[in-house]
Amino acid sequence: MFRNFSICTLLMLSSIAGHAVAQDIVPADDYRLDKAWEALISEEGSFLSQQQMATLNSLAFQAAGVRLCDDHKLDHKTFAEQISAIIAASDKDLVEEQVEQRKASIMIAFGARYGIFLAEGSLHADPFCRAIAEVGKAENGAPVVMK
Template sequence: MKATIRYAAAAAGVFLFASTAIAQAPDAARRQEAAWKWLDQAMAPTLTEEQRPKLLWAAYNATASALCHEVTVDENRLGGVLATLLPAEDDGKISPEQRHHLENSLMVHLGAAMGIYAAENADHLTEFCGEAVALRDDKELTNDLFLPKAEEGDTAPK
């Protein structure tokens, strides 16, 4: 799973570079909207309308974990969400080549979404990270991908 996250992070880095340039343009809001529209269209051939929000939720959590030292994504939960977006391993209708293509597409989409989130929030990380902490600490949220808050004296690495 760590290789998957590294692959997505690399894709996000490329997209972040482009998104940062877009966000600095005079009509940033229109360009950000265009980026999300592009991503939705790019995901359409491989992800259903029901699957796309799951990928965006995973990307939000992964981005917050990458940008905010207060939160850490649970790689097992993240991997579980991403796995639900792929056909079952034993699906005889999907060839190994098709599965590889779907996995790569999924990582590109995840990386692109992370890049858009990072570009949108780069200028107000305090608020973005505060929202991520609030989500992490929300006891009623059932689809949280963050690890719980570290207890006082807990020195476990992030």
């Protein structure tokens, strides 16, 4: 499903899914590591819904913002609840081995996104931290895991 998606498509899906609109949570496209995003997305399967993928992106973006931007802390309880909800929303038809594979895929997908956001934020700290400061201000339904 995600094999042919561009980062712009992924960000559009975030908006459609009722989560953070691209301009609200990410730096300008000029600051994106497009090749890294394309490589990540080209290897992903369809193990998450659009809404779950948008939430995973938002969680990774905020977690990176907590590391790179002053005045932000992670709300560990809310973060754990949000990531657990994605992991727990498994297909009922999966056997135990598939459930574990899905869980591992979700954690890898989160870690890869977190790493790319860390790199983008490190390369372009000012616009990245301005975008982080805007998280939660927009009425877009994105979960906020920062304090």
